[in-house]
Amino acid sequence: MLKNYLLKNLVILISFLVLFSACKEDTVEPIYYGNISGTVLDADDETPIQGVAITTTPPTNSLITDDQGKFVLTTLTTGTYTISAVKSGYNKTTANVLVEKNKTTEAVILLSIKDDEKAPPLPPVNPIPEDRSVDQDISINLKWSSIKQNEGDSLVYDVYMYISGEMNPTLIGNNITDTTLYVENLHFNSVYYWQVIAKDGINPEVNGDVWSFKTRPLPYNSYVFASDSTGNFEIYSTDGSAKNLIRLTNNSVRDWYPRFNPVRDVIAFTSDKTASYQIFKMNADGSELFQITQVPVAGNHNTGIGFSWSPDGATILYSHYDKLYRINSDGSNLTQIATAPADRHFRETNWSASGDKIVVLTIGNSFYDSEIYTMNSDGSDMTMVIDNEPGAMTSPSFSLDGKFIMYSHDASGYEDATSRQLDARIYLYSLDSLTATDISGYKPDGTNDLNPEFSSDGSKIIFENVNNSSGLSSIWVMSIDGHDRKKIINSGRMPDYR
Numbered sequence: 001m002l003k004n005y006l007l008k009n010l011v012i013l014i015s016f017l018v019l020f021s022a023c024k025e026d027t028v029e030p031i032y033y034g035n036i037s038g039t040v041l042d043a044d045d046e047t048p049i050q051g052v053a054i055t056t057t058p059p060t061n062s063l064i065t066d067d068q069g070k071f072v073l074t075t076l077t078t079g080t081y082t083i084s085a086v087k088s089g090y091n092k093t094t095a096n097v098l099v100e101k102n103k104t105t106e107a108v109i110l111l112s113i114k115d116d117e118k119a120p121p122l123p124p125v126n127p128i129p130e131d132r133s134v135d136q137d138i139s140i141n142l143k144w145s146s147i148k149q150n151e152g153d154s155l156v157y158d159v160y161m162y163i164s165g166e167m168n169p170t171l172i173g174n175n176i177t178d179t180t181l182y183v184e185n186l187h188f189n190s191v192y193y194w195q196v197i198a199k200d201g202i203n204p205e206v207n208g209d210v211w212s213f214k215t216r217p218l219p220y221n222s223y224v225f226a227s228d229s230t231g232n233f234e235i236y237s238t239d240g241s242a243k244n245l246i247r248l249t250n251n252s253v254r255d256w257y258p259r260f261n262p263v264r265d266v267i268a269f270t271s272d273k274t275a276s277y278q279i280f281k282m283n284a285d286g287s288e289l290f291q292i293t294q295v296p297v298a299g300n301h302n303t304g305i306g307f308s309w310s311p312d313g314a315t316i317l318y319s320h321y322d323k324l325y326r327i328n329s330d331g332s333n334l335t336q337i338a339t340a341p342a343d344r345h346f347r348e349t350n351w352s353a354s355g356d357k358i359v360v361l362t363i364g365n366s367f368y369d370s371e372i373y374t375m376n377s378d379g380s381d382m383t384m385v386i387d388n389e390p391g392a393m394t395s396p397s398f399s400l401d402g403k404f405i406m407y408s409h410d411a412s413g414y415e416d417a418t419s420r421q422l423d424a425r426i427y428l429y430s431l432d433s434l435t436a437t438d439i440s441g442y443k444p445d446g447t448n449d450l451n452p453e454f455s456s457d458g459s460k461i462i463f464e465n466v467n468n469s470s471g472l473s474s475i476w477v478m479s480i481d482g483h484d485r486k487k488i489i490n491s492g493r494m495p496d497y498r
Helices: 002-023
Strands: 033-042 053-057 070-077 079-086 093-099 104-111 125-128 133-136 140-145 156-163 170-176 180-183 191-199 211-215 223-227 234-238 255-260 266-271 278-283 307-309 315-320 323-328 335-339 345-351 357-363 370-376 383-386 393-398 404-410 424-430 436-438 447-454 460-467 473-479 486-489 493-497
Touching: 033 079, 033 093, 053 070, 070 079, 079 104, 093 104, 170 180, 223 255, 223 486, 234 255, 234 266, 255 307, 255 493, 266 307, 307 345, 315 345, 323 345, 345 393, 357 393, 370 393, 370 404, 383 404, 393 447, 404 447, 424 460, 447 493, 460 493, 473 493
Parallel strands: 033 104, 133 211, 424 447
Antiparallel strands: 033 070, 053 079, 079 093, 125 140, 140 180, 156 170, 156 191, 191 211, 223 234, 223 493, 255 266, 266 278, 307 315, 315 323, 323 335, 345 357, 357 370, 370 383, 393 404, 404 424, 424 436, 447 460, 460 473, 473 486
């Protein structure tokens, strides 16, 4: 009976469990879907790229972009997908995109061109100055244009130039990033050729055309002078305007005391580039530099200023301590023609226009101990014409007619250990009346008139006026009687006038 009771209860328990299990519903997570709408663009210019292969991870369909660079992936289960975009000539690019329930996710993929397949830059164009232009300055900005084939490229340029008649171009700009290059100190009346080469660091160099221009004719500059505006003395010429100011020498030494030859097409000057003051000559445009002397211009208080041309321009007269030499302008036939008085040196000299007389300044140990002599062109009959006076005396030269000697003298009579002058004036000494006339009557107080030279026609005098306090020197022109003083150059020394 107990057995039947237990069996009955077991049947009831099993029936209850079966009934309970049947009443409990099974639960299953739902599946959601979304879409991706994509566009593939060029990374440089953001233009659509057609024919890009699109694949995903996890895998879905494989697609190719249309002519608008677009692709669409539909019915994607939600989640994150990695999209890969591949096209020949471009770097493979991937992008992660989140697909959300019942949404279309916009995706933009940028493809960059492979570095080794980027298009080279186009050849440089649009030269300034224009090709075959004329009348260009000797200092000029070269300009050009260059078009990049790929946005973001960094271009650099090499610029070559050569003058007509030369065989090998000169590299004047290397790896410059700008499309402008300043060049200076070109020759006048010359044809120059130039070429720009563009480089992007990836492709071969791209050569522009060879362009040309011609510089303007050499201006007829009437004045030549020395200036230390660059830090050391160089030779310049000018017509009195800033446009036609020409730098004729370019050395790290002192070039000064320029003097035109009688024809006014060659300039002689002194330079200490060989550690002593030697005489050089050059054309009026600074070309064809030639060293004339080997025995230097030297002596007491003589910093390379003691020389002058002969009237025919064939020879040069110059001082070397107590010796006065004549030398051909080609450097040949060095000849001593005179010896200075005892204990004196020759310092400055000048030849008369007729060629038969020479005037010289001799100097003792003191800068202020100066005497002026005349002599025949062969050095004979040396005669004192102006004795030593208190104060400095410098720069004797003959007037065109040979009747006067012009010179500078410090009327104050001041003398000290520094060789300073306080009131230097320009005088004309008559060889007939043996009297001197002051022609610096219009000189500003506190200044010195120094280094006077006659113009080639003898009607004008060019000289420098030095401020006694600041030491600043400007260049002036006046008539032979001292009137009509006119400043022509704001800063300069040792002028000459043709």
